[in-house]
Amino acid sequence: MATDLAKPPVQAAPSEPGRASGRVPFRTALRRYRWLYLMLVPGLVYFAVFKYLPMYGLTIAFQDFVPFLGYSGSEWVGFKHFEALFTGPDFGRLMFNTLFLAVLTVLFVFPAPIVVALMLNELRVSVLKRSIQSLIYIPHFLSWAIVASLTYLLLAVDFGVIARFVHDLVGGPKVDYVAQPDWFRPIIIVQTLWKATGWGTIIYLAALAGVNPNLYEAARMDGAGRWRQFWHITLPTIRPTIVVMAILTSGNLLDASFEQIWLMTNSLNRSVADVFDTYVYYIGITQGAFSYSTAVGLFKGVAGALLIFGSNWLAKRLGQRGLF
Amino acid sequence: MKTTPRRLLAGTVALTTALLAAACGGDDAGRQAASNELTMMVPLFGTAPDPKGEVHQAVEKVVGKKLKITWVPNAEYGDKTNVVLASDEIPQVMVVQGKTAAFVQAAQAGAFWELTDRLDKYPNLKAKSEQAELNASINGKVFGIYRVRPLLRSAVLYRKDWLDKLDLKVPETVDELYEVAKAFTEKDPDGNGKKDTYGLIIPKWPTPVFCSSSPYNVIETWFGAPNCYGDRGGRLTPTFDTEEFYTANRWLKKMVDEGLVNPDFATLDSAKWNDPFYQGKGGIIIDVNVRASQMYGLLKEQDPENYGDKLAMGGNLKRSDGQKFSQPFDGYNGFLAVSKQSVRTEAELDDVLKALDRLATKEGQTLLANGIEGRNFKLENGFDVPVNDDDPAVKTINNDVDFAFIQLGTWATIGMGVYEQMPTNEAERENLRIRKELVELDLQTAVHNPALPIVSPTYVSKGAVLDPIVSDARVKYLAGEITEEQLRAEVKRWHESGGDQVVTEINDLHAELGGD
16 A cells, blocks of 8 residues: 555544544645545446436426427426325325334334344354354345245235134134235334344444453443443444434435335235335336326435434434434 | 555546446447338247247248347336337337337327328238227227237136036026035035135236226126226216126125135235146136136146046126126237337338238238247148147247247237147147137127227326226225225225216217217
8 A cells, every 4th residue: 555545534533523634725635635536536426427317317207208208308397296296195195104114114123233233242152143143134135025925925814824823723813914904014014124134233243343342341340240331331332333324224214115015015905005115116117107206206305315314413413423 | 465556546447437338338229220120129928039040030031121129028018118118219110018108198299100091001911800900099099000819818717626526517607606616615626524625716916907807807797897988878987887896796795705715815926826726725717718728737737647627617607687798808919019210201111011011921920820830830620730849949939939929910819810729638629619619609798898999198197096996995895894885985086086087088089989
């Protein structure tokens, strides 16, 4: 490594406020760190080409877009599609379903990896710890189609293992779990927990590995028990990670997992299953209502952005370091 | 390793260039095809044929042009159609699978040549059935050469061994169907001493589109409800506005309640529809008659000796008062449309249509639907008899024909217009004979849908929101989640959410067409 690369420009320790050295004029900085800036270029190009340029397509939300006529040929209609969405019969239901799933995600899916990571961290036999960790993140690599098929196999009213167990052995009622609207959300949440928790623990375990062992030693000297150590050392050290993860998650809250929900939807549970993402797919791609579905997607995007800014602001208000 | 800044720079530049190239590439593919070339987009059900393959070469010879075919797997054909319509690379000839909203919008915006009254000049493209051509049109305007399908395909499949064991015969009325379903459920037709069978098998219908020839639609038609739309007091009325619709669903709900229908009818994957039948869990399927061939194949795998005795086929059923109404089909399945963007002038259009006309000759259609005579089949008494099926090259021909090129057939398809394959098994031959008889018989009582040629603008823009209202409510009613009152309320909601406008437009457009 050349010497000037050894000093990355931003190297503030978590506790340090502000930047390390005094302000350097941008030109000087540009010259001094030119190789680093150059390395930034591919990333910027990637975002420009694949994330920002396509946003041009959002204009069709304000048009009656006919693909054949293109962006320039289609008629401009202002906020017609947004009006149709907000006054339409589906909006309330979509909003409720999406938010309900989001709330359940925050309550159950978000804390799960933290809890599991903390529990794994307390394990002292490292072979056990590592094998458990590997085992629980395997489901992450299965596609939703497989998870959905497994669910059907377990829960099918006729031959599903769990359904049969509940009915034949426990003497419970014969329930068609996959068709009951009441069971839809629990199934979705359990599927997500099963698939995502193990993978989610990785980042927290990494954060936990970074805790300075000296702190534990010192605390033990002062007579702190296991619980005290956990409460006063472990948790505060991983708190920044939790906050960053929370802010990032908040932006995706409205992105209910499309594939998962699409695969679990049927005529009987559609009323609770429809969320913005499945609606956009169904209306936009399969029925060709491009403008309308773009309007729905844009609304969702704006709401997601607001959630990120909101939670970032909230984090700062609560005395945590925000994301930006 | 020590990395110098210069080397880093080189890497960065290379990566950036690659990204840019990836972003901007694929621009000049599919530009204006030369006049001796014909570009096409066609659905595919297997692996894409090799352009150097025997069938492709033979088709090129018939057409007299070099063919550039984009084969698109059927499962994603609809999505791909939308994407292609949005791009500026529309092939000259495109198989369009139906009057989807995206296609209708594109056609009305001028993306495709209107072919009304143009096709008569071409002897092989001239519509063989004016009704089918009208059905495939958009409000009377023809935008493609329709791909023919039998006008009637609905039938009922039964487990013959079960009927025989319980001493029952193939039902002719809905009441008899109910009795058979009840016996199949309660009288242990498979003789294993356990009550583990049921009568009717219904899958989760893959689309919430209301008019989709689902078993529900067929049963409603049997009870005298209109086939989607019907003339009631001089006005075209949707099927769920008639009392027959409710009578039919009450009858079906009774069967569901008594356990005569598979309990997972709302969730059973339609790709697994055959499974309960050949595995001996359920005994009745209401669907298209060609499903019988598929089913024979599955039954054969299980029991090569006696599989012929396990399947019986019946036609459409009479309702209790003896009146019979049969469910017909549209008579077409999509069409070949010619793009205005890549075929710019009348002269070019004439050139393309002449090429398609050559493809629509007897020779061409036989090639598309049967294959190459003397290579993969030979003619015997006017029937197609497969030959050399063990030869890998012939297997390729069969695959190319059955899973790909047959999609280009316009007046020939399986069971129509071409040489039919004669099954080797006696039972299957008998089934084929019965199938034809039933089709002729049921056509006499077919209830046609007068609204088929009509495309209502409101339906194009709102159909996706409207359709699931009633189709979901129907399933919920059958499952016992909502009452008949609530089902009627949902129908009312359909009307209020835009359905009323759809009905008005359909009636107006129908009047304009001079409909009877």
